Amino acid sequence: MKTIGLIGGLSWESTSEYYRIINEQVRSELGGVHSAKCLLYSFDFEEIVQLQKSGAWDLATDKMIHAAVTLERAGADLILICTNTMHKMAGEVQSNLSVPLLHIVDTTASEIKEAGLDCVGLLGTKYTMDNNFYKERFQLKHNIQVISPDEEDQEIVHDVIFNELCQGKMIPNSKERYLDVIERLREKGAQGVILGCTEIPLLIKQNDTGMKLFDTTFIHAKTAVELAMVEDNNKQKDIPVMKEIIKR
Known part of the structure; x- marks a missing residue:
């Protein structure tokens, strides 16, 4: 199973939903006490909100890139930004990674x-x-x-x-x-x-x-599990976003 990297805390209320959905999907697929391999980088959301309000998107982008690179270095095989708004800088984040960023x-x-x-x-x-x-x-x-x-x-x-x-x-x-x-x-x-x-x-x-x-929360999390498990369970399932997310 691949390791899923989560950029969360944006807010933690929805990040906890990502964690729940991802683990429920893995358990549904594998049964027993199986759970997902995942890493979480969690922001203090107030810091990000202030950057959004002030229009300091360049600083916000730097923080998102740092989070993503940290997850990759820690062993993440694919990365999710656990919020819609911060996909504003998804292109810049992906350009600093060698692993795919799954776009919501x-x-x-x-x-x-x-x-x-x-x-x-x-x-x-x-x-x-x-x-x-x-x-x-x-x-x-x-x-x-x-x-x-x-x-x-x-x-x-x-x-x-x-x-x-x-x-x-x-x-x-x-x-x-x-x-x-x-x-x-x-x-x-x-x-x-x-x-x-x-x-x-x-x-x-x-x-x-x-x-x-x-x-979007459920769809994003569910697709992450499909990608993380696709080699291990030897499925030939066509995941429509696969070609898209691995382009760099």
């Missing part, structure tokens, strides 16, 4: 294509919803159109992420507000919705809405 957009795009959709809504931090790094990768590499909420709805989604979900607060009224945003995305033409912040699945579940949801 590519894994999610694979699931969207499998569902037969080509236009989806996006919930995430304002950095993810507003900036082009995320939506353009879906459009240019995967031919999937991504619709962001309007400015007022973006503020709602962003505020709930940082002031509630990243602090472990699950407020029923916030769930209703999110479901209203999802409905407005449907009205704008979205066929499904990307839960494009790894904390959002803590609040919104598929059984909360008739709209098809794409849980």
Whole structure:
């Protein structure tokens, strides 16, 4: 089994979900008391949040590169950034590695294509919803159109992420507000919705809405296990993102 490197603490609330999902997937595949081989580099999220707020993305990029290189030197065979927003610097991180960085957009795009959709809504931090790094990768590499909420709805989604979900607060009224945003995305033409912040699945579940949801946390973690185990279990399974993530 390959060793999975996790860049986490962004926030730790969702990082703990990555750890749980990865180990549950390994146990499901191998049974018994099997668990994943993984390494974790965990940030103090407040330091990263302050860099985001001040627009100091170059400094944030340096920190992410340092984390990834540290994991590779410690023995990680593939690396995950356990958050959507910090994929803003995924290209720079990958260019400093000799092991693959599993991109969250590519894994999610694979699931969207499998569902037969080509236009989806996006919930995430304002950095993810507003900036082009995320939506353009879906459009240019995967031919999937991504619709962001309007400015007022973006503020709602962003505020709930940082002031509630990243602090472990699950407020029923916030769930209703999110479901209203999802409905407005449907009205704008979205066929499904990307839960494009790894904390959002803590609040919104598929059984909360008739709209098809794409849980980036689960998809990202599950695909990591598939890649980590593909040689050991001698499967010939076609993993659509394999060719993409090993390109450098």
